Amino acid sequence: MNTFVWRRALAVARKEVYHILRDPATLGAALVLPVFMVVMFGVAIEFNIKNVALAVNDADNTQSSRRLLDTFDSSGYFLIHDARSPHDAITEVSSEKARAALIIPPHFEKDLFAGRGAVAQILVDGSDNSTVGPVLGYVGSIQMLASQRIGDFNQTLPYDMRTRFQFNPELNSRWFVIPGLTVVVMSILSILLTALTVAREWENGSMELLLSTPVEPLEIIVGKLAPYGILGIIAVVLVYIIARTVFGVPFVGSLWVFGLGALLFLMTYLAQGLLISVATRKQTVAMQLAMMTGYLPSNLLSGFIFPITSMPAFFQYFTMLLPARWFMQIARDTFLKGSSLLELGGPFLALSAICGLMIFLAKRRFKRDLEP
């Protein structure tokens, strides 16, 4: 009675494949989504802040003040435009027309020639934290450069500090973001689609029907999930191909290690999706739950953009429960560092443990709800 028969699982899978194929919009969206996201990110993302809108009020309007402005301009980080008064310049910041205001007082050149030290003031918009740090850094180096150019200042530091960036020497933002995208894309497709597809069977009442047939529960699960697993794999392959060919992201590791990680991650999220659908049995609820437990954490707490090491200690431990965190590390390390399976032992062990747990929970819940 309780024997697993592949033929029956395959029959369920075939039905599911027909269902997917019959609905080209879903299939299209499932395949277009990853491509679209990678291209968007690849084209649009740049972490090096440029084009900071700078409102300038130059009350001095002398050769020195203009040369200071020129130094700002030629740095390439700022887009300069004039403001009529210091007050106007600050208003521009509070009405989002400028990110920073530069105010040069009337006696700027006089102070410079008198050797008193000429002081200009820059006011930076603190409501956008991500720009403040870099802008302050730029201002520091512009101040140095302007002093050398305009004020004949030449004191150099007695040493030379060189930074070597391992694994991404030119700090290319794409190399950082796109490998991480594989995680985000997979988390959307796998958890969401499975959560919905099984929940729908419940909602339509066809699950009861399916269960009264000779098909075993486990066969139903395998049959229903396998096609979505394959869809998830296709999505990863697509992301990989675009990353490599269009955006030139290097892949120095082993494809086997990456593939194994992807497979484990996929299984974990399929199981989690199944658990959600069995627990909710309603697509609207399943969708919200999938968003909250699958999508947002894999986007925000996996280290995709916000580094895990910067989180408070509790959350650093908390993220260890998230499969996305581990696969994020596997994806980035295989792409950029070329880590071997042994070096990634920790993440693989953790991912396998979570995967096992999820499958166990999903299976138990599924059984409990079905067998009287």
Place this chain on the structure above:
Amino acid sequence: MMNKTLIGFIKKELIQTLRDRRMRVLLFVMPVIQLTLFGVALSNEVKNIRLAAVFDSKDTVLRDIYERSIAGKWFIPARSATQDPYTLIEADDADAVLVPPPGGFTRALGRGNAQLQVLVNAVNVVQAQSIEGYLQNIVQDTVRDDLGLTPPVLPIQVSTRVLFNPELKTSVFLVPGVMCMIMIISTMVLTNMAIVREKEMGTFEMLISAPVSRSEVIYGKTIPYVLLGMSNVPLILAVVVFVFQVPMRGSLVALFIAAFAFVCTAVALGTLVSTYCRNQQQAALAGFLFNFPMIMFSGMMFPLENMPAALRWLAFFDPLAHFMGLLRNIMLKGGEIDYVATHIFYLAVIAVVSIVASFRRFHTTLE
């Protein structure tokens, strides 16, 4: 417009959504939990960087640099199993390693050609940039102190002041962003799925054949979700202001008008999208298809200025971008009337266009 049919319709819709206990939890409890969770956890300040330095006992300057770094708030000591700097980075035992020239950094400084190399793990680009910046300052200060150099007085100085958030608290910047993100999920996605569900179940046909007008159907299906979305606002706002201490400098009225405009726009967009979807699976996928770019163009994760100009105009169509701007402007800057009015107007335009388009779509698809 507010006739009995419509009110009955709205009641039915609210009861149907809220009758499920899990849905109530998802709609009212989860946003608060998530906001708190993400608000506490996320930060764009890079901290806890594992630093290693290879130095001998005579290299006092490098030792000072290392100790000063560890004493500051950004660095922690790396557990150094090996002395080889490359292996340290390779094995992920350290995020940054200070490598002195042969013979030590102190002696090289005496010779006058000191070169200090810093190896940084750059898998995370943002982190790598911050590490370089932090170290540059620490090394400069330490070398000056140790060699007894007075910091030079620059002939030209640019004094800096940070407006609106002088302590650079991350929560002030991030929490409004997370709030927007959570709100769009519980408005746009929910509306979309609720309508499509009705279609999928075949009950929509029933509605059409019932003696209700088309506008009653549309309003009856959208107003409940506007109400649900708005009921979330005070809840989330309370967390933002009381838990995270984000200042509320502008007027509450302006904020509620902005939130109302945003919720209406999100619901209207959800309705429009729902006219294109045949089943809930499609609706969910469409939700993501819209959600992701919306978050991207909102400026929450990446500064908008950095995008190529050819793409930046897309942000105009992103209700999330407008709302994020409004929220930050009103809460942190007190709400500049021009800015607030303009962006609420843009939101209204998007809402009206989507509602009109939905009406037309209903027309063609149902009758």
